[in-house]
Structure formats: structure tokens, C-alpha cells
Amino acid sequence: MPSRGDDLSEARNSHCVACLEPLHVGARRCPHCQAAQRPQRWQLIGNALKWIGGVTALLSLFLLVLQVNNVVSTWTDRQESVTALIMASDLQANAGDHAAAWGLLDQALALEPGSTRVQAHRVDLAMLWVRNIVKSPDQTFSDILNPLLPSLYLGAVRSSASERADALAHIGWLNALKSLDRKGKFSVDEQFDAALVADPDNVFAHTWQAMWSYLQTDKPDYVEFRLDRARANFDAALATGKRRQWIQQMQLETYLGHYNAAARVEGLVVAVRLKAEGSELHGNAVYFQRDLTDLATLREDRGDTYREAVLNQFTWNEIRELYAWVSPMVPDTINQPQVRYAFARMTELAGEPAAALTLYRSLLLVASENYTFSKELADAVSRLDGTIDSN
Secondary structure, three states, X not given: OOOHHHHHHHHHOOEOOOOOOEOOOOOOEOOOOOOEOOOOHHHHHHHHHHHHHHHHHHHHHHHHHHHHHHHHHHHHHHXXXXXXXXXXXXXXXXXXXXXXXXXXXXXXXXXOOOOHHHHHHHHHHHHHHHHOOOOOOOOOHHHHHHHHXXXXXXXXXXXXXXXXXXXXXXXXXXXXXXXXXXXXXOOOHHHHHHHHHHOOOOHHHHHHHHHHHHHOOOOXXXXXXXXXXXXXXXXXXXXXXXXXXXXXXXXHHHHOOOOOHHHHHHHHHHHHHHHHHOOOOOOOHHHHHHHHHHHHHOOHHHOOHHHHHHHOOOOHHHHHHHHHHHHHHOOOOOOOHHHHHHHHHHHXXXXXXXXXXXXXXXXXOOOOOOOOOHHHHHHHHHHHHHHHHHO
């Protein structure tokens, strides 16, 4: 049986859990600070709930982190897919397959609806497609171009004035091409004018407005001043120093192949300028070689207003120099008898009979009776033989 001393010793060793004052053994509440000395059942339950709540919060946080990581991973994967589609679209566009490139951008937009970068690429692709439009016989321009209009109008509200002008000019040229389908009237000049208001030096607006002048063949008021207007627009475009090769190509496409003598002569003016600049004819060498061959070998009794118009602008020596520059660009024809005869004829017309006779004689050695110019060749040798011998 414990002694009283043991009780006092145990009592002394009991202290309040809060204020540490001495307590009797078994005391449930401290008489000094009123703090409970033994956890009550509800307190135990509360503590347990706190632990459970803490664990639940940790689990929730863990699950949230997993969910965020999954969302971020999905977003990253989608961004990478969109980037890959854009890059593939650019490659196909550069290869000339604009329809396939457009389809890839449609896929990219489906992955990222409303994406400004995909929309920007669609605007650029739409403009590229308009500049390089190719249609099959069973297509109309409207079939190809109508789906591009929404993107071009989106480009027309871009923040940059030059970007707005580019888009408006492309809308104008798109409408000009659609007018060739003869299925309605579309605003063309209005779009070009709006583009030039946004950017007075816009290359596309100036160039296409010049070309549009020559598409208006059914408008009498265009016929008289269209060459002056086209010159002014092309000159304004060239003065910007931008896209020079493209502008010159558009000039040649505008002027070549016309029955109008003034336009054809203007094409020769562009060719001479390209020659002086050390440029090339961008695939039009065959046309110029054929045109100049016909010019030199034309029979005198036919009377040709085009020939007269050319000779009002150029000398035969300038024509011969242009011919000598053009012919090597068509290597398969440079040694053809017709080409050699045309060059000899130009040499004679340039006032160099001795040199012309040498060229005629060398050609006569291989001449065939089947040549369309056989008689003219024989006459030329006979004519110049007498002239040179008399000198």
C-alpha cells in the first residue's frame, strides 16, 4: 500500500499541461488556468478529423497537380502539332500546292480555334495563292478564289497600314480575276484605291491596277489612256524598289500577246530595260525570239503597223542586239536556219551588208528548198553580191 509520501511525491510530479503548475494526480482541469488535463472524446474526434482533413487536402493538391500537368501536357502537344502543321503548310505552299497547304491550316485551326498565328498564316497563304493562281479548264476563278475572301478581309483589318494595303490590293486582283468568269461585276478599282490610301507606295495595288487597265477591253474609255495609265502605275511600283522581278514579270504578261501594236512595243521596251539591267526574261524568251524573227523576215509587201511602231521606237541595230541577247535563252533554236536567217536580215537592215552577206552565204551552204525563206535567202545573196562587188 503506497504511503502518503508517495502520494505527495506523485502529486508533486503532476503538472498542468498548459501552465505547468503542480496538480493533484487525476485532476481533469487545472485550478490555475482551467486548462483540460485529459483529451476529451470530442477533442480526440476533432483531432482525428483534422488529420483526415489534412491528408485529404494533400491528396486533393496532388490530384490537382496531376490534372494541371495533364492540361499543360495536352496544351503543349497541341501547340507542337499546330506548329508542325504550319511548317508543313509553308513547305507545300512553297512547292506550289496551295490547296493542300490550305487544308493543313484548316487542320491547325481545328486544333486551335481562333488562333491568331494560324489566321495570320491563312492571310499570307491566301495572298500567295492569288498571286500564283492556276486553274484547270473545268474550273472558274470564282471556284478557287471565293474561299480565300474571308481570310483576305481579315487581313484588311490588320494593325499595320502596309499589311492592310496588301490585303486590299489582293482583294482587288481577286475580283479582277473573278470578273473574267463573266458572272457578275465586282469592285476592283475601289479596292486598289483603298489600298493606295492605306499605303501610297503599295507595290501590289500599283502593279495590278496597271494590269487591270488592259483587262478592260470592253470599255471604250479605257482604250485611249490605258497605256499611259499602265506605264504610270508600273513606274510607281518599280520606284519603290520592292519586288522588282515580280513587277517586271507582270509587265511582260500585260503587254505580250496583244494585237495592240503599242502594247507589244511596250513589251519590247521592258525587254530592253531588262537586258540593260542584266536581268532575264522570266520565261518569255520564246515569245520574244518568235516575235523578232517575224519582225525581221516580214515581207515588204505585207505592210505591218506593228513593224512601223517598232521602228519608231528602236533602230535595227538595237533590235539585232536584243535578238542576240534573247536567242541563247532558247538554246534548242539558236542554230535553226530561220533564226540564223533572221539575224542575217537584221544585220543587213542595220547597215552592215558585208557582214550580212557572210551570214547569208554560210546559211546558203546548208539551205534546203523546203525552207520558207529559200527564195529570200537566194535573193539576198544575189543582191548583196552585186552591191559589195561594185564597192
